[in-house]
């Protein structure tokens with residue numbers, strides 16, 4: 001056997017196990033069972049003629065041969081996706097795909113832009129992955145999509161990141177909260193207040209925790225919830241306060257079920273970025289979508305459904 005007998009599928013599976021450091025996580029991402037993933041990696045190791053991983057306690061580590069194969073597999077897979085890009089660019093904007101990966105918080109406005117884009121280019125098929133910062137960054141590392149909508153530029157991968165909209169984070173409470181008419185509330189007032197946080201891995205969570213640490217405050221974390229939607233309902237239900245993206249709470253503030261509190265130091269001024277790996281040329285569809293994002297948001301056909 002030799003590496004020449006390896007298949008692309010084996011390289012893809014192995015690459016993901018190497019990146020995740022886990023057979024189980026790679027299996028989840030590929031929608032396969034862990035034994036199916038192990039078989040692919042074992043067959044690749046047989047082709048290479050050397051083990052690719054070694055196990056120390058519960059963790060797996062790449063062997064020296066594993067590291068060589070992992071670097072090669074990455075090159076092959078990136079090259080393949082560039083060939084796909086080049087083929088797509090031959091088709092211009094008449095046909096093709098636009099794959100977007102966006103943060104959960106961006107789901108409150110990106111679909112509107114996407115709808116507008118798809119109406120302008122009916123031949124383009126679009127797909128949308130929605131996840132938290134950690135999940136979107138993992139997809140960026142693997143070049144799984146054309147464009148990534150993120151709340152801060154990627155740090156661990158060479159990427160182009162262009163600002164296209166403001167992303168302020170605000171403090172919200174249930175309507176009727178005793179602080180709702182107070183102005184310039186001191187940050188220290190948050191100490192020991194019941195608070196609801198996003199899950200670990202969320203960009204909103206990261207920024208909120210940094211804000212707490214900077215001001216030396218320790219709110220009473222009542223709950224950690226994995227979605228802006230559920231957090232809004234919990235806040236409306238009076239379970240605590242939350243810091244969320246202004247775009248995520250606009251509709252509830254307008255309808256009066258949530259109120260925005262005037263805390264000193266807020267809003268946390270952030271921005272939305274559209275990013276893509278530097279080494280990758282944009283397809284015509286991706287380039288046209290970036291251009292669209294740089295223009296004022298399309299007018300609302302109807303109120304955003306949240």
Ligand code: PGA
Pocket residue numbers: 103104105106131132133134150151152167198201202203204205245270
């Ligand atoms: P999140 O990110 O949806 O992962 O919380 C939002 C942001 O970074 O602003």
